[in-house]
């Protein structure tokens with residue numbers, strides 16, 4: 001793991017942006033994308049650039065089960081609004097959370113991932129250490145699957161919904177093994193709410209109890225933190 005710590009989310013985002021731009025210039029074919037508030041400024045910078053990405057395919061990590069792509073809380077909607085409608089990607093893939101047969105949808109998505117091996121995966125993390133929607137306890141061998149969201153994740157994500165009851169209880173997510181197949185991973189975590197999960201990801205042994213800790217096993221993972229997210233690092237050493 002290559003851990004980079006910056007004074008502010010702004011500087012951290014700039015560093016992430018530079019890495020993404022370098023990889024695009026070097027001919028990256030497939031980029032894995034994440035949602036949540038953490039990469040918003042990164043996407044804002046990317047969409048403001050006048051760059052040709054017609055040779056680039058995107059694959060997203062996850063989607064809520066039961067939300068139509070037209071639902072403003074869906075990750076389909078988020079990606080369209082934040083990035084896709086401004087950029088000429090060759091193809092953009094996000095799991096379909098309203099597929100009639102969700103198991104088939106997971107298989108279809110794994111096929112897409114096989115056909116589009118991810119060169120660079122952008123990742124965020126949940127305050128409980130989840131990546132994508134792989135909650136604590138998820139097997140490191142997991143591929144795209146349906147997952148039950150934990151009460152803490154529903155609580156953390158309820159800020160995007162009008163009422164707590166509106167937060168979906170399930171999601172489709174790329175599995176941990178699907179995420180680990182990326183050639184390079186760029187994990188972003190900002191703010192004190194992530195500090196404990198960041199500490200467990202970096203300073204503690206790899207465990208399914210903190211899914212992000214699996215990145216210790218990745219040969220090319222860059223972790224970009226602001227100083228708040230990094231504030232609990234190194235205390236056990």
Ligand SMILES: N[C@@H]1[C@@H](O)[C@H](O)[C@@H](COP(=O)(O)O)O[C@@H]1O
Nearest residue numbers: 034036037038124125126132133
């Ligand atoms: N499934 C997504 C994750 O992929 C994301 O990393 C996480 C963090 O969100 P935020 O960046 O808003 O803290 O939110 C959701 O749970």
